[in-house]
Amino acid sequence: xxxxxxGTKQTFQASDIGEENVGKSITSKASLTTIAIALLACTGTPxxxxxxxxxxxxxxxxxxxEEIVVTAQHRTESLQKxxxxxxxxxxxxxxRAGISSPDDLTRIAxxxxxxxxxxxxxxxxxxxxxxxxxxxxxxxxxxNVDGVYVARTASLSTQMYDLERVEVLKGPQGTLxxxxxxxxxxxLITRGPRLGVFEGDASVExxxxxxxxxxxxxxxxxxxxxxxxxxxxxxxxxxYTSVGRGDAQTDGARVRVLWEPSSSVSxxxxxxxxxxxxxxxxxxxxxxxQGLDPYTDNTSPAGIAYVDSKVYVGSGVDLxxxxxxxxxxxxxxxxxxxxxxxxxxxxLGFADLTIIPSYQNMSASSFAYPFLKVGFxxxxxxxxxxxxxxxxxxxxxxxxxxxxxxxxVVGGYFYDETQHLQYTANAGLLQNTxxxxxxxxRAYAVFGQTTVSLTDTLRLIGGLRYTTDRREMTDxxxxxxxxxxxxxxxxxxxxxxxxxxxxxxxxxxxxxxxxTILAETYSGKKTFNNTSWKVxxxxxxxxxxxxFATASSGFKAGGFNxxxxxxxxxxxxxxxxxxxxxxxxxxxxxxxxxxxxHLQVNGGIYYWNYKNQxxxxxxxxxxxxxxxxxxxxxxxxxxxxxxxxxxxxxxNGAFNFSVEYDNAKYLQFTYQTAQxxxxxTGCVAAPAQPVVIGPSGPIMAVDCTGKPVPRxxxxxxxxxxxxxxxxxxxxSVALHGDMTFASARELTTDFIAxxxxxxxxxxxxxxxxxxxxxxFSLMAFVRNITDQALYNDGAEPNYAPGVVIGxxxxxxxxxxxxxxxx
Numbered sequence: 001x002x003x004x005x006x007g008t009k010q011t012f013q014a015s016d017i018g019e020e021n022v023g024k025s026i027t028s029k030a031s032l033t034t035i036a037i038a039l040l041a042c043t044g045t046p047x048x049x050x051x052x053x054x055x056x057x058x059x060x061x062x063x064x065x066e067e068i069v070v071t072a073q074h075r076t077e078s079l080q081k082x083x084x085x086x087x088x089x090x091x092x093x094x095x096r097a098g099i100s101s102p103d104d105l106t107r108i109a110x111x112x113x114x115x116x117x118x119x120x121x122x123x124x125x126x127x128x129x130x131x132x133x134x135x136x137x138x139x140x141x142x143x144n145v146d147g148v149y150v151a152r153t154a155s156l157s158t159q160m161y162d163l164e165r166v167e168v169l170k171g172p173q174g175t176l177x178x179x180x181x182x183x184x185x186x187x188l189i190t191r192g193p194r195l196g197v198f199e200g201d202a203s204v205e206x207x208x209x210x211x212x213x214x215x216x217x218x219x220x221x222x223x224x225x226x227x228x229x230x231x232x233x234x235x236x237x238x239x240y241t242s243v244g245r246g247d248a249q250t251d252g253a254r255v256r257v258l259w260e261p262s263s264s265v266s267x268x269x270x271x272x273x274x275x276x277x278x279x280x281x282x283x284x285x286x287x288x289x290q291g292l293d294p295y296t297d298n299t300s301p302a303g304i305a306y307v308d309s310k311v312y313v314g315s316g317v318d319l320x321x322x323x324x325x326x327x328x329x330x331x332x333x334x335x336x337x338x339x340x341x342x343x344x345x346x347x348l349g350f351a352d353l354t355i356i357p358s359y360q361n362m363s364a365s366s367f368a369y370p371f372l373k374v375g376f377x378x379x380x381x382x383x384x385x386x387x388x389x390x391x392x393x394x395x396x397x398x399x400x401x402x403x404x405x406x407x408x409v410v411g412g413y414f415y416d417e418t419q420h421l422q423y424t425a426n427a428g429l430l431q432n433t434x435x436x437x438x439x440x441x442r443a444y445a446v447f448g449q450t451t452v453s454l455t456d457t458l459r460l461i462g463g464l465r466y467t468t469d470r471r472e473m474t475d476x477x478x479x480x481x482x483x484x485x486x487x488x489x490x491x492x493x494x495x496x497x498x499x500x501x502x503x504x505x506x507x508x509x510x511x512x513x514x515x516t517i518l519a520e521t522y523s524g525k526k527t528f529n530n531t532s533w534k535v536x537x538x539x540x541x542x543x544x545x546x547x548f549a550t551a552s553s554g555f556k557a558g559g560f561n562x563x564x565x566x567x568x569x570x571x572x573x574x575x576x577x578x579x580x581x582x583x584x585x586x587x588x589x590x591x592x593x594x595x596x597x598h599l600q601v602n603g604g605i606y607y608w609n610y611k612n613q614x615x616x617x618x619x620x621x622x623x624x625x626x627x628x629x630x631x632x633x634x635x636x637x638x639x640x641x642x643x644x645x646x647x648x649x650x651x652n653g654a655f656n657f658s659v660e661y662d663n664a665k666y667l668q669f670t671y672q673t674a675q676x677x678x679x680x681t682g683c684v685a686a687p688a689q690p691v692v693i694g695p696s697g698p699i700m701a702v703d704c705t706g707k708p709v710p711r712x713x714x715x716x717x718x719x720x721x722x723x724x725x726x727x728x729x730x731x732s733v734a735l736h737g738d739m740t741f742a743s744a745r746e747l748t749t750d751f752i753a754x755x756x757x758x759x760x761x762x763x764x765x766x767x768x769x770x771x772x773x774x775x776f777s778l779m780a781f782v783r784n785i786t787d788q789a790l791y792n793d794g795a796e797p798n799y800a801p802g803v804v805i806g807x808x809x810x811x812x813x814x815x816x817x818x819x820x821x822x
Contacts, residue, residue, distance in 0.1 A: 063648040064597040072167050072187065073449075074176055074354075074409055075402055080591045083461070083538050083548035085604060085642075087111070087168040091191075094163055095817070096736065096766060098205065098783060100213055100235050100248065102156040103809065105166070106792060107762055107783070110716040110740045111642075111660050112168050112186075115793025115807050116281040121153045122793050125170050126608070126638050127664040127712030128183025128583065131616040137630055140556050140581070140614075142173065142181035145188045146270060148341045148358040149177075151392035151417050155337040155362060156188075158252040158274020161215045161233035164189045171585040171606065172554020174532025175449050175463035176409070182554035182583045192268065193227035193258035194219050200822050207781075207815025211237040211248075229256045240811055241297035243328060245282030245369075251275045264347035272339045280333040283370050286747065286794050286804040287754040294789035298805045299328035299369050307371070310800040312677045319799050322485050322505075324428030328369045334387075335364040354398040354411075362390040371797040371805040372427035380424050380434035380481055381516035392417040408450035415443040421562070429485040429507065430799055431626045434516065435562050437476040443469040443557075449534065461536035461550065469528045469557035473575055476522040476562055478625050483509040484517070487624040519623040520564040522575035530555040530580065544593035554583045556614070561629035563621050566674065576619075578630040584609040600646040608638040613709075615749050618798040620674035626798065633749075634668040636709050652724040659717030664709035669749075676700040680801035682751035683707065707751050711793075713742040713759070730772030737765045747794035747806060754804040757791045779817045787812040 068079035072086055079088065087109055097108045102121045106114050113124040123129050123141040130139045143150040145159055166188055173181040200218035205211070217231035232253045239247035254272040283298050288306055296303050304325040312319045341358035365377035365387045379385035398411035419439040426432045449463030480486065488503040495501045508517055536550035561576040568574045589604025612632040619629045642660040649655070672688050683704035691698055720738030727733065741761040748755040763786055768779035784790075794806030 063651055063654075065593070065600050065646055065648055070167055071189070072169055072185075074398065074400065075407065080544070080593065080600075080602075081546065082591075083536055083546075083550055083587075083589070085170045085587055085589065085606070087170075089166040089168070091164055094160075094166065095203070095819075096779070096781075097764070098207075098213070098781070098813070098817075100157075100160055100233075100250070102153070102160070103792060103807070104160075105168075106790070106809065107740060107764075108718070108738075109168055110713075110718060110742045111170065111662075113711045113792060121156060123153065123186065124711040125168070125184040126640070126662050127636075127709035128608075128610065128613070128638075129711060130614070131630075137559060137614065137616075138556065140181075140183040142177050142185040143188070144177070144185060145339075146190055146341065147187075147343060147356050147396070148339070148360075149394055149415065151360050151394075152337075152362045152390050154276070154335060154364065155274055155339075155360075157250050157276050158233075158337055159188055159190075159272070161252060162191050162217045162231035162254065164191045171587065171608070172532070172552050172583045174530075174552065174554040175447055175465045175534040182556040182581055190254065190256070191217065191229065191231070193229040193256050194221075195227045195258065195260060196221050196224060197227075201820065203817060203819040205815060205817040207813050209238045209240060209813065211813065211815060225260045227258045229258075230254070239279060239282055241282035241284055241295050241808070242293065242300045242302070243282075243297040245279050245297055245299075245328060245331060246808075247278040249276065249278035249333075266345045268343045270339070270341045270343075272337075274337040276333055276335040278333055279328070279331045280366055280368050281807055283805050284808045286757065286791050286806050286808075295808060295811065297328070298371060299326050299331075307797065307800050307803055307805075310803045312799060312801060314678065319430060322428055322430040323799050324426075326369045326371070326373045326427070328367075331367050331369055333366040333368075335362065335366070337362050348399075351399045351401040354396075354400065356394075356396045358392075358394045360390070360392045360394075363387040364389075370795060371800075371803075372425055372431060375424040375426075377422055378424045378434075381479055381514050383422070383434070383436065386420070386422050388422060389420045390417060391419075405453040406450065408448070410448040411446070413443070413445040413447070415441065417441045424481065425627075426481070427797070427799065429483055432481045432484045433519070433625055433627070434479045434481055435477070435627075437522075437562050438474050439560075440472045440474070441470065443467060451538075457540040459538040461534065461538065463534040463552075465532045467528075467530050467532070467555060469530075470525070471528070471557060471559050472525040473560040473562075474523050476560075476573070476575060478519040478522075478562065478621065478623075478627070480508055480517040480519050480623075480625065482513060482515040483507060486517075519625040520621055521573040522560075522562070522564045523573050524560045524575035524577060526558065526560075526577060528557040528580045530557075530582070541590075542592075544597075546591045548590070549588045551584070551586050554585070556581045558614075559630070561619075561627070563619060563625070563627045563629055566619070566622060568622060576629055578614055579612050579632050581610070581612045581614050581632065583611070598648045600644075602644045603642065605641040606639065610636040610638065610709075617671065617673055617749070618675060626675070631671050633666060633704075634670065636664065636666045636669070638662060638664040638709065638712065652726065654722050655720075657717070657719045659715065661715055662712050663714065664712035666705055666707050666709060669704040669707065670702065671704075672699050672701050674699055675798060676702065677798075677801045679752070680750065680796065680798075682753075682755075704749065704751060707749075708746055710746040710748055710755075713745040715759075716740075716742040732770050734768045734770070736767070737763070739763045747791060748796060748804065750796045750804070752796065752802055752804070754802060755794055755796065757794075760788050760790050761786075762788055762790065775821045777819045779819075780815075781817065782812070782814045784810060784812045 070079050072084050102114050115122045169185040173185045177185050202216040205213040214234040219229045221227045235248050235250045237248040239245045252274045257269045260266045311323050338361045344355040346353045368374045377387040393416045395414040400409035421437045424434045445467040447465035452460050486506040489506040490497050491504050492501050532553045534552035538548045558578050558580040563576045565574045565576045585608050587606045591602045614630050616630050640662040644658040647655045683702050685702045687698040688701040718740045722736045725733045743759040764783045766781035770777045790809035792807050794804040
């Protein structure tokens with residue numbers, strides 16, 4: 001979503017402003033060709049305006065586009081001088097769109113797709129992301145808050161307030177961000193303390209669905225060199241699926257302390273708390289029968305009836321007695337997050353030293369119902385309930401220096417995380433299991449990147465990062481719970497199978513409700529090493545026109561599944577594992593300003609080569625236990641182009657238009673699975689050769705080569721317009737409308753009819769009044785005006801081929817927002 005500022009042009013230099021207090025930024029995407037841009041500019045696509053200093057009233061006298069300041073490369077720079085492909089969402093973008101959770105970002109950044117599986121956000125950029133619903137995997141899109149890598153992205157719902165901006169970096173960020181940034185990064189930059197200024201702000205937003213969003217912050221100058229900023233957020237909203245799931249209950253608090261004892265030293269210390277409650281995310285039937293409301297929860301009577309009608313029956317197999325559809329009456333979420341971090345910046349003369357240590361803690365319990373009952377932290381058998389936990393420590397140390405002819409940064413990174421996983425999964429007799437495992441991750445990296453000016457207009461970029469990532473799983477175990485289906489056995493186990501001795505279900509049942517059977521144990525340790533790189537060139541073709549070309553690589557470590565390796569010998573506890581993934585990106589683009597800074601056009605094309613993409617599938621273990629595991633899709637590629645036009649053609653009016661084309665396809669995608677019911681895949685499937693008999697029949701070989709990469713719409717974009725009316729009293733009224741759109745896309749790697757959803761267009765509008773001094777504003781809004789269903793993710797139940805269940809975005813919402821500043 002692009003935006004632009006009304007006011008005089010302002011240029012920020014690195015010496016003027018730090019990473020903690022950069023100017024207000026706006027959304028930006030790049031553009032295709034100057035011809036297309038000129039045509040689009042003539043058609044006048046709308047945009048909305050943002051000023052660099054939202055503490056002061058807007059000067060409407062000059063309609064120039066402001067500089068957009070970013071810190072994506074660990075230095076403060078104008079977006080127009082950066083060759084990084086990124087979108088920037090300003091604080092006003094976020095407030096205007098009512099962003100209170102990570103999923104909401106999809107509504108204003110259509111190339112960013114975020115869904116929720118169980119309680120974990122699934123973040124995608126151009127089809128690169130993560131299907132994970134548990135702690136087994138890590139995201140391919142790194143998320144950082146104030147420069148700190150977020151260990152568990154479930155915490156993001158408690159961080160979406162008092163933000164200065166959000167940066168969405170597209171493509172591998174392996175050199176500077178390193179760990180698990182194979183597809184990009186999302187940077188949340190919160191507002192920092194300001195020395196010598198006593199100020200504060202507060203807002204309250206109310207709306208339908210009994211929505212309430214309270215945010216308040218205060219900046220207190222303790223002394224001339226010490227300041228504190230305290231912020232808090234309280235969000236409540238009723239659920240919007242047919243049974244009331246999808247509600248919001250989040251609370252967050254943040255304290256930031258800035259100490260600047262001299263002009264060459266600054267220390268920022270941060271602490272935050274967050275809690276997520278409520279009934280948790282809702283899931284609905286996707287592409288259900290005609291007449292079924294899109295917000296029909298899969299646990300509602302209508303949803304259960306539809307899924308039950310699709311439970312597999314055929315070829316002498318009837319799964320209906322083995323399946324129990326979930327009832328979400330006891331759905332709940334209880335997650336708590338604590339973080340502490342610091343940032344020390346010291347000018348050593350020859351370079352700036354930056355040190356960022358952090359600690360993060362998560363404790364999470366929940367009952368979620370994607371298509372079965374998943375109890376995270378739930379007790380079973382002799383194991384009492386115990387929340388899933390994560391404790392992570394990080395440390396980054398950097399040396400950097402910026403001059404007119406040389407910009408460089410070198411550094412080291414350390415990451416250490418321990419996790420406890422415990423959950424139950426119940427879909428009736430067919431799947432009733434409990435799992436335990438402990439994970440430990442330790443990663444080290446050294447990195448460096450430099451930009452060398454060969455002339456005043458030509459610059460070369462080069463960077464390297466070496467990473468070693470050690471993953472270990474211990475004490476892994478899967479238990480069959482009472483009662484469970486253990487597969488088929490001969491009616492008389494002492495006699496061969498035949499007409500008079502058929503196979504019959506083996507049902508584990510015990511009068512002891514806590515009885516369990518140990519299915520298997522598993523453990524493993526692996527180290528993944530990688531060298532990521534970046535090269536590039538930037539050329540200033542004119543004072544406000546830059547051309548660039550970059551090539552880079554990204555890396556995401558492999559890991560372990562909570563399942564024993566298929567075919568492991570008796571007595572072995574070797575865990576199933578998946579390989580690292582790598583992405584190679586080649587980008588060409590330009591950034592430009594023209595007509596006296598009244599028109600901005602940025603553009604580019606790209607080609608991505610993706611190897612060993614991690615995806616998930618259902619698998620049956622050596623004892624017939626069913627689980628979701630990760631595997632690798634061998635090769636895929638993405639190529640496309642993107643365009644962004646911003647125009648301020650007349651007084652008090654601002655336009656934007658952005659569009660992206662993405663062609664994403666698997667070049668080689670084959671895998672084997674121990675269970676594949678008829679109709680469960682749209683790919684080519686046949687018994688593996690040579691024939692291997694697994695615990696539930698022949699192992700099937702599946703070939704999805706040539707299929708589109710999921711969650712990568714071919715077209716996506718945004719448009720908007722803001723017009724400001726000056727009032728005789730000195731205040732102003734702003735009229736704003738915008739829309740985002742995306743074309744049809746696949747949600748899963750099943751490639752069945754139900755997993756492909758159509759395109760969407762979301763329309764939003766608001767009108768706001770701002771007082772003459774800028775200290776008071778009132779906004780009325782309508783979001784998703786046409787009540788468009790927006791599906792973000794999906795999964796196919798293993799027992800009901802052809803059914804897809806997933807999350808859905810908010811329906812039409814409306815309300816008002818009151819904001820005050822002092």
